[in-house]
Amino acid sequence: MPDWKRELIAIAGERGYLDRPEDLRLYEYDGGVDKGRPDIVVFPRSAQQVSQIVKVARRHGVPLVGRGAGTGLSGGAIPRQGGILVSFARMNRILDIDPLNERAVVEPGVVNSDISAAAAPYGCFYAPDPSSQRACTIGGNVAENAGGPHTLAYGVTANHVLGLEIVLPDGEIVQTGAFWPDAPGYDLTGLVTGSEGALCLVTKIIVRLMRKPEAVETFLAIYDTVDDCATTVSEITARAITPAAVEMLDGSMLRMVEEAVHAGYPLDAAGVLLIELEGLREAVEVQAEQVRQACAQCRARQIRQARDENERQLLWKGRKNAFGAIGRVSPFYYVHDGVVPRTKIAPTLRYIDEVSRRSGLPIGNIFHAGDGNMHPIILFDARRPGDIGRAQRAGFEILEYCVEAGGSITGEHGIGMEKIHLMSRQFSEESLEMMRRIKQAFDPARLFNPGKLLPEGRACAELRQPPVIPGSSIPA
Numbered sequence: 001m002p003d004w005k006r007e008l009i010a011i012a013g014e015r016g017y018l019d020r021p022e023d024l025r026l027y028e029y030d031g032g033v034d035k036g037r038p039d040i041v042v043f044p045r046s047a048q049q050v051s052q053i054v055k056v057a058r059r060h061g062v063p064l065v066g067r068g069a070g071t072g073l074s075g076g077a078i079p080r081q082g083g084i085l086v087s088f089a090r091m092n093r094i095l096d097i098d099p100l101n102e103r104a105v106v107e108p109g110v111v112n113s114d115i116s117a118a119a120a121p122y123g124c125f126y127a128p129d130p131s132s133q134r135a136c137t138i139g140g141n142v143a144e145n146a147g148g149p150h151t152l153a154y155g156v157t158a159n160h161v162l163g164l165e166i167v168l169p170d171g172e173i174v175q176t177g178a179f180w181p182d183a184p185g186y187d188l189t190g191l192v193t194g195s196e197g198a199l200c201l202v203t204k205i206i207v208r209l210m211r212k213p214e215a216v217e218t219f220l221a222i223y224d225t226v227d228d229c230a231t232t233v234s235e236i237t238a239r240a241i242t243p244a245a246v247e248m249l250d251g252s253m254l255r256m257v258e259e260a261v262h263a264g265y266p267l268d269a270a271g272v273l274l275i276e277l278e279g280l281r282e283a284v285e286v287q288a289e290q291v292r293q294a295c296a297q298c299r300a301r302q303i304r305q306a307r308d309e310n311e312r313q314l315l316w317k318g319r320k321n322a323f324g325a326i327g328r329v330s331p332f333y334y335v336h337d338g339v340v341p342r343t344k345i346a347p348t349l350r351y352i353d354e355v356s357r358r359s360g361l362p363i364g365n366i367f368h369a370g371d372g373n374m375h376p377i378i379l380f381d382a383r384r385p386g387d388i389g390r391a392q393r394a395g396f397e398i399l400e401y402c403v404e405a406g407g408s409i410t411g412e413h414g415i416g417m418e419k420i421h422l423m424s425r426q427f428s429e430e431s432l433e434m435m436r437r438i439k440q441a442f443d444p445a446r447l448f449n450p451g452k453l454l455p456e457g458r459a460c461a462e463l464r465q466p467p468v469i470p471g472s473s474i475p476a
Helices: 003-012 021-027 049-058 113-123 136-146 188-192 225-238 251-259 279-297 309-320 322-326 343-359 388-403 420-427 429-442 457-466
Strands: 040-042 064-067 084-087 096-098 102-106 161-167 171-178 199-206 215-223 245-250 271-279 301-303 331-334 361-366 376-380
Touching: 003 049, 003 376, 021 040, 021 322, 040 102, 049 064, 049 084, 049 161, 049 171, 049 199, 096 113, 102 113, 113 136, 136 199, 161 188, 161 322, 171 188, 215 225, 215 279, 225 245, 225 271, 225 343, 245 251, 245 309, 251 271, 251 309, 251 322, 251 361, 271 279, 271 309, 279 301, 309 322, 322 331, 322 376, 331 388, 343 361, 343 388, 376 388, 388 420, 420 429
Parallel strands: 040 084, 064 084
Antiparallel strands: 096 102, 102 199, 161 171, 161 199, 215 271, 215 301, 245 271, 245 361, 331 376, 361 376
């Protein structure tokens, strides 16, 4: 056993680590398709222990990766070069709920939905709500700058994190931000949020709480064409309405969901919109009529309004449990995460359909239509030779199209190791070099989550770039 591993065991204690091969296999993957096995998993209980672990890694030059619940979809928590995996499963305390100042202080292992549950007796909630919110943890949300359906109105994780306690790659524990917004000095909290564990490890988070709205109304708009469904999104925003959420499911996806969840989605529709309004009762009533008019103008064949909280929760159960429903249809699926302007949703869906026909793989769509955050779900069978490669190529084509349409290669899942070869499509070499200099300032030894987020230099970027089909920019 190497010295660095003995030192880690001394820090974590006999029941604070895993290193047997059968245990490590549980940590070699996340919600994506890539894999990488650590040499050891350690479970710290405090920032001080995290600091000690980081110092061991630095002293011995061992790579180190942080991990929350492992629900990520871009390989961000996968130890690509082996080494140490720091699991925050035991740092899972809600340290403070302050309803008067609308703040909470939590450790990184706290499950997202548990924050809202703890704040609910005070009439508050935590706004960012990824579909995995009953499993994902706030530390991973901070690392990936996670979003969710209701971030259309409320914003993503970065808009709700006020301050952090972080451990730097030299083991130093520092504070960023404050209990109030717009703290003086450089916005280090904003820099760290979304940095995918490549700059530091987060050990404490100050989050903003929101007051529960006075009124909530939820609608299901049903369409006979996907184009009409997509056009409605722009029509709603053109009327100066910002719903709390606008989610879209296409026909193939809503049928998978309905057969599993029985949420009341129509099996014969080409697509549906799940629209939610929140705010003062009088304002919601006015906006509800505007939403009905917008849906009707875009040829919705039916507009249902949830009659009570039970029906509202059932509609959302269908959306939140969609990924689980796919398992009834396909043994494997690949979820992607591109962004396009709202006005480009319809042509993007048509392009995704073209990619599906070319690849021979079914692709369903369920996504945050309000902000153009597309989530094409590519169905494949890893047991069939060539299927994984075809699924990855299909995903690459879709993300390339998103960039060409004026969008982005990610809205909330992050870059990780999945999209690192696409960063040069999104950013100029000068912009990438600026990001590398930031990485160098924080982590000169490049031990924190190596091989993620940034292509390291031009040669490395070329190495990660998939081979190209002659006469095309699409990888072979």
